């Protein structure tokens with residue numbers, strides 16, 4: 005930019021051009037982006053809208069929603085800042101390129117005296133040496149420091165020039181071009197057309213999560229040949245899917261895949277401590293005509309790639325295990341125990357009683373700390389294996405509900421075995437655990453019988469004295485467990501009393517026990533098509549290389565003019581500057597000064 | 608002739624600018640020793656190596672070659688770490704355990720070495736502070752020695768612990784950078800190491816009185832993690848962390864954190880020294896010149912930025928392998944971006960706008976809050992994929 009350019013009042017276009025490529029804007033945009041990014045880390049992103057509404061109240065909930073705070077990085081305004089940064093950087097490059105290219109290509113040996121004096125470091129000295137000797141001295145000095153000096157003699161003056169780090173400016177191109185490349189490719193991966201359609205309202209996320217696939221309206225389907233997507237699907241073992249779901253706002257969008265994924269099986273490997281070691285899905289990909297495209301394992305850290313898409317193991321859950329249960333009505337002898345069969349995820353009607361049972365979850369293994377079950381310390385064996393567990397919710401005809409958790413394996417204490425049964429009346433509250441004593445043949449029927457007999461006796465007017473309690477138990481045991489020794493009987497009565505007091509708030513009139521199961525997993529697989537990724541990798545290589553060049557190969561320039569002194573000897577004018585590591589260069593320049601001065605004085 | 612020139616002037620200046628020839632001749636023995644060691648590894652174990660192991664070996668070879676040439680102390684520090692660590696590995700393989708060998712129990716066992724590191728660095732911190740307060744050079748020399756000893760013990764501890772993760776449960780083995788305790792050891796050791804580099808290169812021992820107190824508080828936190836939280840126990844890795852990329856991503860990140868930390872505390876030193884200079888206080892007499900501190904700040908940030916960039920990229924590559932996308936806006940990732948943008952802003956302001964002095968010292972100093980939040984705050988306060996550091 006020449007002086008004349010500044011004198012004329014700059015046009016508006018020119019001002020904008022300058023503003024876009026200005027350093028001030030760049031620094032501000034960098035800081036603005038940093039601040040905007042914080043939002044998404046202090047507020048958990050992409051939770052359900054109801055939980056946000058609960059937290060912020062209706063008014064603020066709507067304000068934040070309209071600002072896109074629940075998924076900041078996908079909002080158009082955030083992408084806008086990134087886009088603006090890309091644009092500004094591009095302007096900056098365009099503007100600086102000609103100047104820098106010229107600088108790389110042109111390096112005159114002769115330099116005006118004024119320019120030499122204008123360098124950051126500058127010295128002028130008189131030497132007793134004749135010009136050729138001093139020149140030789142200077143050249144060998146510069147060579148010793150890795151420069152390749154050039155000389156030119158013109159009009160009786162001797163010029164020496166040298167520079168290092170000629171390609172330092174390449175570092176500038178590489179870093180800034182890399183920023184543009186990386187952000188551009190990332191915007192491509194973010195699937196701008198779909199975000200735009202969403203914003204324009206032609207693509208509407210579906211909010212009903214219970215709709216079967218064919219019922220999902222067309223407005224929630226992304227195009228088949230979408231540029232980029234990242235969605236996930238939960239597949240029960242043995243099932244097949246050809247779509248993935250991408251979460252969007254309060255709902256989801258559907259993406260059709262160019263293949264079908266079939267989950268053959270899923271399993272978890274464990275360490276000896278019970279901690280999971282690996283999650284493994286065995287999958288097969290089928291083409292549209294049913295041909296096998298690929299098959300293999302998908303593990304954490306080991307995705308499967310096929311034709312530009314990557315399939316990852318992201319999580320897992322129960323895929324509808326088949327459970328067979330026995331139900332014991334509290335207050336009725338166990339002879340009347342009912343049978344119940346259902347899959348996890350189903351809701352069963354308990355006869356015509358008006359009660360219903362929703363089977364929520366099944367878990368194959370439960371190795372838990374002792375303390376979480378009974379609050380006692382068990383030195384030596386801190387964990388206990390409680391076997392499979394399942395969770396169910398009972399809805400009462402009156403509209404109440406309770407949640408229950410039942411472990412299949414018993415625990416043992418003082419020679420007596422117990423089943424552990426957890427219950428809670430409200431979700432989110434901790435479970436209250438009851439330890440129900442098992443009879444000599446296993447099972448809780450002895451306890452249920454005893455409870456029924458006790459209730460009958462109390463209803464008949466008996467007083468709950470220890471003698472009565474023991475007597476009632478003896479009557480029950482005579483039929484159900486005739487070989488039970490008396491001291492065991494006493495213990496059983498004591499443990500039963502404890503369990504009954506713990507069951508004071510038990511929110512259902514029956515207990516379900518798991519008698520057998522057929523386990524079925526479901527794996528959540530994430531499918532990503534991000535064609536921009538490879539471009540990003542190259543951008544990253546350029547970025548690191550560019551930063552390295554900028555920092556560690558700084559440009560240093562040296563110019564000298566030597567002339568014969570009419571009074572004998574010679575005069576030297578030396579100027580130099582470095583655009584980075586200035587302190588170091590100034591030290592080097594001090595060396596040179598001493599060295600050259602030294603040389604002039606020794607002679 | 609070129610050699611003698613640099614030698615003559617070197618002692619008079621804070622650091623010597625050398626010619627290339629000097630650098631190369633001075634580091635020839637180091638290059639030869641390093642090449643011999645690498646050749647030995649290749650001949651001994653090369654048969655089991657795949658492409659990745661060779662890549663890692665070559666990277667280490669080049670990194671140590673360059674580091675040793677530019678900073679000669681590395682030339683003795685590397686054997687000082689490797690030999691004791693290998694001795695401990697050998698003792699374990701010979702059937703010795705901390706129970707029956709007092710050398711392992713009190714010195715070389717991973718935990719013991721780390722506790723030595725903690726103790727030595729605490730003493731070093733005290734010595735640095737005394738050095739500045741009493742203006743005593745002898746105490747200062749001891750401070751430097753103690754820091755060296757602590758740093759070396761820290762790296763020995765990490766090396767031995769790496770071996771220990773395999774002992775008793777071969778399927779657990781992993782590089783010891785996988786939980787908060789382990790990364791804190793790494794943080795203390797690497798921050799001290801980089802501090803020592805700047806101290807030596809700029810002959811600026813008084814900076815230790817500012818940098819080391821932060822290391823000391825990290826040691827305090829580490830001791831709390833050890834004795835109150837028992838986080839020094841070796842645990843197996845969760846599936847997400849079982850990756851080759853962790854070996855590159857985490858250590859590089861800590862090169863960045865260490866340098867940013869040093870830069871930040873030098874910024875504090877700069878600010879306090881300026882203030883003290885106005886009042887003619889002691890500080891201004893003990894501390895290095897402002898230009899020197901300014902340069903340390905810039906050098907440390909530039910070096911840290913290079914590594915931080917590389918580490919973030921490697922993390923993104925890892926994320927692409929593990930979770931299906933190179934970027935998921937996980938809180939840790941986002942904070943790494945924030946740190947990165949912050950320092951990119953700093954570098955632009957300094958290099959392009961030419962800002963220097965108090966403003967930049969403030970910027971550098973305040974950045975430690977951003978860095979600390981990224982390093983520690985995210986783990987403590989936010990949730991996400993990087994839960995390795997959960998308390």
Ligand code: HEM
Nearest residue numbers: 025026027030092093096176179183554951954955958959
């Ligand atoms: C995301 C955006 C950007 C990033 C991450 C970035 C990064 C960098 C980095 C790391 C450096 C090297 C600093 C150093 O050498 O210490 C640099 C230098 C530079 N940047 Fe940027 N930059 C960005 C945007 C911009 C923009 C928009 C401009 C236009 C004004 C710009 C102009 C420059 C200039 C002129 C240099 C100095 C080059 C030199 O002296 O060789 N940068 N940038």
